[in-house]
Amino acid sequence: MGESKENLLIFGATGYIGAYILREILKNKDSFGRIAIITSPGTAENKSEQLQNLKSEGVEVFVGDVTNPTDVLNAFKVISTVGRNVLAEQINWIQLAESIPSVTRFFPSEYGTDIDYNPQSVHEIPHQLKIKVRAALKATSSLNYTYVVTGPYADGQMLAYLSALAESARVIGTYDVKAKSATLIEDGKGKISFTTPKECSVGKLVVKALLYPEASNKRALKVNSFTTTPADIVAEFEKQTGDKWTVTYTSLAQLKELEAAAWENKAPLAPIYTLRRIWAEGGTLYVKRDNSLIDAEDNMETLADAVRDAIITQRSGTQATDTRKLA
The missing domain is CATH 3.40.50.720 (NAD(P)-binding Rossmann-like Domain)
Known part of the structure; x- marks a missing residue:
């Protein structure tokens, strides 16, 4: 140092x-x-x-x-x-x-x-x-x-990974605390590296x-806070809310079609479609993270911490409206 x-x-x-x-x-x-x-x-x-x-x-x-x-x-x-x-x-x-x-x-x-x-x-x-x-x-x-x-932000703010998206966009992946429902890409078992x-x-x-x-x-x-799968995220939401969630799935092929259409139509959320596809393909998963190089292995937030905060954010209705920094 x-x-x-x-x-x-x-x-x-x-x-x-x-x-x-x-x-x-x-x-x-x-x-x-x-x-x-x-x-x-x-x-x-x-x-x-x-x-x-x-x-x-x-x-x-x-x-x-x-x-x-x-x-x-x-x-x-x-x-x-x-x-x-x-x-x-x-x-x-x-x-x-x-x-x-x-x-x-x-x-x-x-x-x-x-x-x-x-x-x-x-x-x-x-x-x-x-x-x-x-x-x-x-x-x-x-x-x-x-x-x-x-990697993606494990947060409940609007358009962050643990947010509840609008009905028109939930097909690209969402976790809705109020509706107790989630949409996952493919089978939801692919690992993703997250930071809170x-x-x-x-x-x-x-x-x-x-x-x-x-x-x-x-x-x-x-660097990251933790690595997990969308399926494990749902399990943690179910554990903390005390309810069984309804889970639907979007295939990677379908997501790619939606992504292409979003860019063609110059949709504001087109970058989010691409990022969700990249994450689902394992584009933030590393053989070894670099936390140890900067003495940052300890005291990082966990999946349970992130889900707890996302539940609080969604229930409080304080999700951000300026979403430019989430992409």
């Missing part, structure tokens, strides 16, 4: 995943120097109370346009947790970061599916912007970087990667 305390500038810190990561960073703030976030004027107005709370914890808040280079010149180390709507903007941030000697590392918004899992991954439509971001980082001469690959956003599992993994630069530099860290 490095002995110097490094400064952090975080993009997307008030979003779905960014908020969890920032919370964990603040739990470990003694390990870092200055902690700053950059946020838009709209967010500053709409989330003023949240930002004031962050300031009270010692976070420096810069209000500005993330597309304007002059608004990010105070960056020291960059952690990006932005959603798909601004993924490409990271290329400009990388170019700016390389021109500033004080910026040493860049954590792009990778959290999710491994875009370099197999030879077919390079052709997946949702991967294209992240592929360009990786290429931009590899082309730099002075920046170190880390891709934190987590709540209780800061994603945040813990990012902080560990920050604190172990030698182990995480210029590589993809394939």
Whole structure:
């Protein structure tokens, strides 16, 4: 572990995943120097109370346009947790970061599916912007970087893996606590690697990667909270709700047809169809996870923890409406 305390500038810190990561960073703030976030004027107005709370914890808040280079010149180390709507903007941030000697590392918004899992991954439509971001980082001469690959989020927020989807979309996979029903792909016995956003599992993994630069530099860290199957997820929901669930199945072939139609019709959920297919095909399953490289084997959340939180989220009706960061 490095002995110097490094400064952090975080993009997307008030979003779905960014908020969890920032919370964990603040739990470990003694390990870092200055902690700053950059946020838009709209967010500053709409989330003023949240930002004031962050300031009270010692976070420096810069209000500005993330597309304007002059608004990010105070960056020291960059952690990006932005959603798909601004993924490409990271290329400009990388170019700016390389021109500033004080910026040493860049954590792009990778959290999710491994875009370099197999030879077919390079052709997946949702991967294209992240592929360009990786290429931009590899082309730099002075920046170190880390891709934190987590797999799908085991969470009950809308469009996350343990959420209840609308009737029109449940065929791609869903877990509905109110209806006590689930839809699984194929037979539901294929293993999937998951990471929980709540209780800061994603945040813990990012902080560990920050604190172990030698182990995480210029590589993809394939980390997770746990590995399980959709069938076991249903069993855990049944155990915790105390009721037998109705389970239906969608074949992989049917999912591929729906995916193709979604892209052809430019459906907003087309990326989710693709990701669900990738997960069902085993596209987040690794022979060995990298948690041990950054001292992150212990105290990770379990399937039982994730299902408990998903039940609470669904029953409380607090599922997120801004779903751009879940893809």
